[in-house]
Amino acid sequence: MQVSMTVNGQQRTDEVEPRMLLAHHLRDNLGLTATNIGCDSTSCGACTVIVDGLTVKSCTVLALQAEGSEVTTLEGLSTDGEMHPVQAAFRSEHGLQCGFCTSGMVMASIGVLADNPNPTDREVREGLEGNLCRCTGYHNIVQAVLKAAEAGPAAGQVPSSQQEVSA
Amino acid sequence: MIPSQFDYVRVSTVDEAVAALAEHGEDAKILAGGHSLLPIMKLRLAVPTVLIDISGAQELNYVRVDGDQVAIGAGTRHHDLEKSEVAQAEVPLLPHVASRVGDPQVRHRGTLGGTVAHCDPASDLPTALLALGATVVVAGPNGRREIPITAFFLGFFETAMEEGELIVELRVPRTGSAGWGYEKFTRRENDWPIVAAAAVHLPDGSVGVALANMGGVVLRAEAVEAALAEGKSIEEAAALAAEGTSPSSDMHADVEYRSHLARLLTQRALKVAAGETEASTAESTAA
Known part of the structure; x- marks a missing residue:
């Protein structure tokens, strides 16, 4: 079946099998491999992307369910070579160890900051409850989100269409 | 994991969904958010041949x-x-x-x-x-x-x-400002409950009490509700929470422990609903 969606600001129309998951569509059809598939069972959050302003786990969404949607992946966050405030904060605070969970953590963190621009340590941890770091490197991830919050509202937005992101 | 093949039908109204269900028969399943259905399809525990997507039905x-x-x-x-x-x-x-x-x-x-x-x-x-x-x-x-x-x-x-x-x-x-409590015991905050208890004061003056994961379906804690209706104390009523239940044993909890949790969480939910105590948080929950 044909599916059309806007991915990182670009209109894409592709032929997919109904059973194709959004995560596979992004990775295999569109070549956007920043979105990782970890557990493949809605638990780990590595495949988190933003669909119409809401974070979702793309391993549990059919590509066809994103018909007509605005999809943002990690690749769509930087503008003109400038990192998104959340990306910059993950870098400056070293919010990663092996890096596998990082793209999902960054996307989920944007959702956390959209809902709550000035979260406490506890609120960041609660907001990231759907994302697992098997290195258990949570401390610096939380520090990165708190650091990103200092950048203001831009930390809770995605650039492709400046769509508002909800928690 | 990728589900088995199926046909996909997108509908935008309830009438269209009913018509599509009639057309495709018992092998069709309704797809809404997909967060229960797609995981079991990936595991091949469900193998519908047609999915009818109702997520576009704004009504x-x-x-x-x-x-x-x-x-x-x-x-x-x-x-x-x-x-x-x-x-x-x-x-x-x-x-x-x-x-x-x-x-x-x-x-x-x-x-x-x-x-x-x-x-x-x-x-x-x-x-x-x-x-x-x-x-x-x-x-x-x-x-x-x-x-x-x-x-x-x-x-x-x-x-x-x-x-x-x-x-x-x-x-x-509409329960409005009437008391309620929900106490859920999990290993991690985002897990399914090992056991959970809900209690709510209803407009007819009764207290509704229900339990998660104490049998093959979610259960009304009827013995607790009856005891409260008779004027028994929260402690006396909650002690009956495991009556009439048939919990399973698994890697998280055996029957005895689940029964203990049902009594404890029911008591906590009732006390929160009565305004006697604060609700448990993820940090304070311990059983």
Whole structure:
């Protein structure tokens, strides 16, 4: 079946099998491999992307369910070579160890900051409850989100269409 | 993991969904948020040959007051129920329990109708709906009918819906500022409950109490409710919480431990509902 969606600001129309998951569509059809598939069972959050302003786990969404949607992946966050405030904060605070969970953590963190621009340590941890770091490197991830919050509202937005992101 | 092949049908109204169900028969399944259905399809525990996607049916997305009840469209996502000002004012148990389902990403997709139709015995929102004495409104080839939620969950993943029907609305009493409590015991915050208890003071003066994961379906704690109606204390009533239940043993808890949790969490939920204690948080929960 044909599916059309806007991915990182670009209109894409592709032929997919109904059973194709959004995560596979992004990775295999569109070549956007920043979105990782970890557990493949809605638990780990590595495949988190933003669909119409809401974070979702793309391993549990059919590509066809994103018909007509605005999809943002990690690749769509930087503008003109400038990192998104959340990306910059993950870098400056070293919010990663092996890096596998990082793209999902960054996307989920944007959702956390959209809902709550000035979260406490506890609120960041609660907001990231759907994302697992098997290195258990949570401390610096939380520090990165708190650091990103200092950048203001831009930390809770995605650039492709400046769509508002909800928690 | 990739599901087996299926055909995909997108509908935008309930009438179209009913027609599609009639056309495709018993091998068709309704797809809403997909957060119960797609995982079991990936595991091949469900192998529907047709999925009818109702997520574009805007008529199923609402939370509104209707007389002495709150009516909630079956397509309402957990996130929207959690944030609904109508729900927060009129039946605050439900948005609280919605906020305890899974994690933010899951709550952005999962729907109230979907979690009721899925009929998992460990499900949060069906437990709350059972304590509230909700009514399930289903649509099918012969029009709409109402099923009391006490008659809806028949067995393990088995509901009172007949072939060709789908859930369109959940109706609950307006409890307003009356007390309520929901106590959930998990290993990690975003897990399914090992056991959970919901308690809510209802407009007719009774207290509804329901349990998650104490049998093949979510259960009304009838012995507890009867004891409270007789004027027994919270401690005396909650001591009866495991009566009439048939919990399973698994890697998380055996029957004896689940029974203990049912009594303890029921007591806590009742005390919170009575305003005697604060609700447990993820940090303070210990059993």
